[in-house]
Amino acid sequence: MIMNSSYANKKILVLGLAKSGYAVAKLLKKINCEVKVVDSNPLEGNTEAQALIDEGFEVITGSNDASLIDDSYDFLVKNPGIPYSNDLIQQAEKLNIPIVTEPEIAYSCSDATMVAVTGTNGKTTVTTLIQLMLDHAPQFKKSYYAGNIGIPISDVIQKATKDDVVVTELSSFQLEGTIELHPHVAVLNNIYSAHLDFHKTRQNYINAKMHITKNQTPDDYFIVNWNEKEWQDLAKRSKAAIIPFSDQQELGFGAYESEGNIYYNRHLIMNIDDIKVPGEHNVQNALAAINVAKIFGVSDGDIVEVLSKFSGVKHRIQFVDRFDERKFYNDSKATNIEATIVALQAFKEPITLIAGGLDRGNGFDELVPYLKGKVHNIIVYGQTATKLIDAAEKAEIGNIIEVQDLSEAVPEAYKQSSKGDVVLLSPACASWDQFDTFEQRGDLFIDEVEKLKG
Template sequence: MVTTYRNKKVLVIGLAKSGANAARLLQDKLGAFVTATDIKPFNENPAAQALLDDGVRVITGKQPLALMDEDFSLVVKNPGIPYDNPLVDRAEKKHIPIITEPELAFEISEAPWIGITGTNGKTTTTTLIAEMLNAKRTEGKAYLAGNIGIPASAVAEKVTPQDTMVVELSSFQLAGTTHLRPHIAVLTNIYSAHLDYHKTRANYIAAKMKIVANQNAADFFVVNWDSPEWQGLSHQTKGQVVPFSRKQVVSNGAYLKDGELYFQGTPIIAAEDIRIPGAHNIENALAAIAAAKLAGQKDNDAIAHVLKTFPGVKHRMQYVETWQNRKIYNDSKATNIVSTEVALRSFPGPVVLIGGGLDRGFTFEKLIPLLKDHVRAMVVYGQTKKLMAATAKQAGIENLTVVDTLDEAVPLAMHASRPGDVVLFSPAAASWDQFHTFEERGDRFIADVNQFIKENPS
């Protein structure tokens, strides 16, 4: 039993799912004296109301700096709260340890961890690993947790040594870890992302690589071998490096050769048999195969069955419907340009692309070659609509429509499509100009598609 926090004063900043669960765990199970603070007013804050009912001290509607005059031994912060937040900054200056909720989860977990991070492909890879480990399993269970939307601490409370925790870890979460040590760490890839939070690419990479900071020779680092930069990052682990590659044979890892996916020389599945489309999903499958094999899954047929039947994760290249010989895909998770590049490469064309969202000051010129090769028509909306429209014009796309909202964009994209087209919602921007989350945005897209099909039946 963890006694680290008994009779210690702990401040929890931010009451999203992970913060609320961390506060409850610390007070009810670990014996801490918890103060929880959240900027949302109390009457609009069900999490705060529930914590107050459980006896947790709650401060809402503000985050007073005067809190830092109290004798806190630890701060647990919501991963999305930046380190230049006044309360967090003051805690740092007072040398109070600051962690995120996965660190707490790791401390209490009795089950071994597989941790997955990367810029793209985390959720698909995480889900595939859990599915593979649960296939034909006779003892224990592989549990999904983390950035996938399930607080790791909630799962860690119930797991046993016979179970496995398969945990998606974002850079925001990893930045607040000190002792976290996955037995198997997976890096899907690293591109430039979240620089508004991390300030520099170097900081972003450093946060990601905390996933291997505490590994030892008994642990494993599954890493994408298709970039010299990512190969170089493998030197940061003391664990055993197990590469995966779509482009070359890596005999001690997972790789694609002559249309077949292998692990350490043994064929697992033909690439054409994998249900979810795209070269990026070949990479996700290779990463998942390597992690599952290292975690003890001996049945290659079980692994192959998962890859043949797995339909994809919602909002990530999610097949929605076919309407009059047009296939419609929801890729709302494409909150950056790299994700949309990956999506476009998955379809030879022709594509009718819907894009747009929060303006973070980026331009979209990197998309031009793919727009030229894959896209026949575009509908753009949101804060980035003018920037995306300018990029479309540079790419020579004449069938271009500019609107304000996603609700306007969907029917126009459907009308612009022709039989045989793919209608792809891959925004290349965050959702926060019009939606709270990319999930909410993706659900709206699906609802708009279904409404259009209802009004325009085949």
């Protein structure tokens, strides 16, 4: 860990707690910063706030009023999910106080090799696969994963040494608040339209994602999905060495899929049927991970071992159970339309789909061609139920049922499904109308499936 970070010995306000806010506050204190923490949630039940108070931190709860910051502060570290329209953030901008997120602070304090992964879909899977593969890299003592995957980078970098590697999943929310962040290897898995309620325009969203490579040099690597011309053009923004991957075309170098086989630099690695998790998207995820693994000298045999044993990430097309000749899959991490399209394409069996959640103002016409002929029953709930019903009718789904919540949806999906069906939770929406997180939503789905069996 680097103690002489550019953020050391500064006066810093941390806005918003949860895991990352708690972790970064403690890291800042460790590098001799004067830290004040502000969290809009009340103190009662706020375990992170109480723990920091017990450790002697200045913590203000139940407010994020603009008056809590003044021009004596050097930086504001914000929780990634807090919008820039927040009053306190607006005040910081008026005072010309730089606004950053937790990964920026963590990266500045780390002396480990850094690999960073972003994209609209597949980030968690790619991050996990890379970490598993780099466990076999000869030059590292240990590999870690961190970031948007659910583990604060600020915690991990305090354990990781210069002989280790940290593989970090980074969201657009996190990346927008970065200044000096400089991973040795960056991965752009894909970019679709998402989180436009936060970023306002697709271009803003893309610009936030591209922060992942803005500080890279020709000595670094930028791994890019080569399936779309837009993504190829984005690669031109980077100064790093570009290594492409594709499951749609043969490439002169990098990882690609052709006629059911995976190659790296035209050298055969494995057959795609040996990848344990289903779906074309997981072929792309594997290709991205292979590109990173090969930079660090991981052998073909170790790559094949990881891909043939990896059974998937929780909440991302996660196999839950088989019951009464039906297979149940939890894809709660599908918080946008593109992720649900990926899930629908992963299965050959008839699907009974459970969908719905937060209304971000978009329609669901993009789903129609993927629903048609594949989804036999659809159970909808939440704020978007009416819009999903409209899409289901356009897709000519014969059995459309609306329920109040997910607890009703699971037994209803079982009731409406037939033997041989896949019962799939893939909401195509954020969870925040009825849940705090997509993980909470997925865990409830798993619990309800267990109740069916019971």
